[in-house]
Amino acid sequence: MKQTSLAVTTVADQAADALRRKIMSGELAEGCSLRQDALAAEFGISRIPLREALVQLEGEGLVRIVAHKGAVVAGLSIDEISELFMLRSVLEPLLLKKSAPKLTPDDYARLDAILADYKVELLAQHTTRWGELNTRLHDVLLSRADQPRTAAIVATLLQQTDRYTRMQLSLSADSIRQAQQEHEELVGLCRAGDVRGAASLLKRHIEHASRDLERFILSTRRAPGQAA
Incomplete structure (x- = not known):
């Protein structure tokens, strides 16, 4: 069980790193919708670690998760x-x-x-x-x-x-x-x-x-x- 948990966390971290680079570089502009199905397919992972990655990036202020709408690249005033x-x-x-x-x-x-x-x-x-x-x-x-x-x-x-x-x-x-x-x-x-x-x-x-x-x-x- 511990090995499975560690593997999922590692995949989530890798997905967070990849998304972070895309946001930092401007490839994903503020307000851009982050479609979980498309991103999971792009990274070759399931939606579970991808959701964990999005929550991690939300904590860093890079992503905003809106109920019933999904995740978007956060913008600042x-x-x-x-x-x-x-x-x-x-x-x-x-x-x-x-x-x-x-x-x-x-x-x-x-x-x-x-x-x-x-x-x-x-x-x-x-x-x-x-x-x-x-x-x-x-x-x-x-x-x-x-x-x-x-x-x-x-x-x-x-x-x-x-x-x-x-x-x-x-x-x-x-x-x-x-x-x-x-x-x-x-x-x-x-x-x-x-x-x-x-x-x-x-x-x-x-x-x-x-x-x-x-x-x-x-x-x-x-x-x-x-x-x-």
Whole structure:
């Protein structure tokens, strides 16, 4: 019995991962209906683990399950998105102040590699990796804070805003360049030991992204909270 339960859970997790990638990449847009029969056939699984995957993604804020209607890709209003970024702008600088003094040479090697990858993907216009690289850079910068509960909250906030950030970055060359410049400055300030300056820049960086994203979403929606 335990083996069967574990197998079902593993299949559900795999289905959740596949759906999460589709949502994050924009392949499944907000408001898109998630037909369980079609998805189960696509993944080659039964509807039981698929339902578990949808419930998991609902808990992450990526899917909304409506009684008698089924599951849809969840969308966020402008106010909800602004709140998520506001929370990031408060929590991430706090973590950075704890983490930056303890970043190691290996951490800086990873950060430099991410910045180099980011530059390559920018020149190649490979938009699908921009959100991933952005999240990885923030993760490394904050990784030495030793504040697991706050870090878990931030990880959830990054996940919930990632698909919107990808959309905004993919259509705004200026935002990409600004993000790249600010990332390079962040790493430089941490490397120089200017923790206060790095935390201040990180807060402005997140606030810039929030404002750009709000403008972008308003320009692509008929009205706040409605998908265009």
